[in-house]
Amino acid sequence: MESIDIGKKIEKYRKEKEYSMRELSRITGITPSMLSQIERGLANPSIQTLKTLSKALNVPIFYFFLEENRTENLIVRHNERRNISVGDITYELLSPDLSGELETIIMTVPSNTLSSDSPIGHKGEEIAYVMEGKIVLYLEETKYILEVGDTVKIPPFMNHKWENNTDQAVKIIFSVTPAVF
Structure with missing residues (x-):
């Protein structure tokens, strides 16, 4: 099993919602600096932080833990x-x-x-x-x-x-x- 990059997932969902880092910070109360560190994999978010981000990004918390599908593995x-x-x-x-x-x-x-x-x-x-x-x-x-x-x-x-x-x-x-x- 490959390691899951939660920060990349958060960044992906943030960009899908077209939120800037500052806008997500305002919605969640998490500092832009901390959000940046989480997205870059320099800090690990707590469960409470993940719950807050999940609610703000309108995605179930388990989405942050799903493995990415590699497209080449979808072809037979x-x-x-x-x-x-x-x-x-x-x-x-x-x-x-x-x-x-x-x-x-x-x-x-x-x-x-x-x-x-x-x-x-x-x-x-x-x-x-x-x-x-x-x-x-x-x-x-x-x-x-x-x-x-x-x-x-x-x-x-x-x-x-x-x-x-x-x-x-x-x-x-x-x-x-x-x-x-």
Whole structure:
């Protein structure tokens, strides 16, 4: 874990609000000299100071402690996707990693394959889109046939399973929140 520069975060939120150092000082009662030292990393703010700045900048205090996302870590090249196999079914992770609330995956279901013996549910809400092929989806006790271009929303904990009873593989792209893999 990289160290978090709270001063840079404070400076960022101050500039987003278009506050000068003097203006933020007037609002918070913190001297411009102390604000400058905090922003430059020369002084560590107390919890009370962070609460005061949080209120003045209208951001939750925990925002000062969030790690920055590096933009290069947000890209997933087509030939660098992580693959996960569960039985005969493969999953290609389109998301950069397994962190965060949203996860997007391509599921490949080989011909004559079931995702599970019986329908199962999970914590995440899911939206699925059939990219290639034709597949049977069981939602609770009801059977649906989905074809290319069809979508389905599967609420959290709804029992479901996929069945490919054709002679060709089926590809389905789906997003799940929160991430479950």
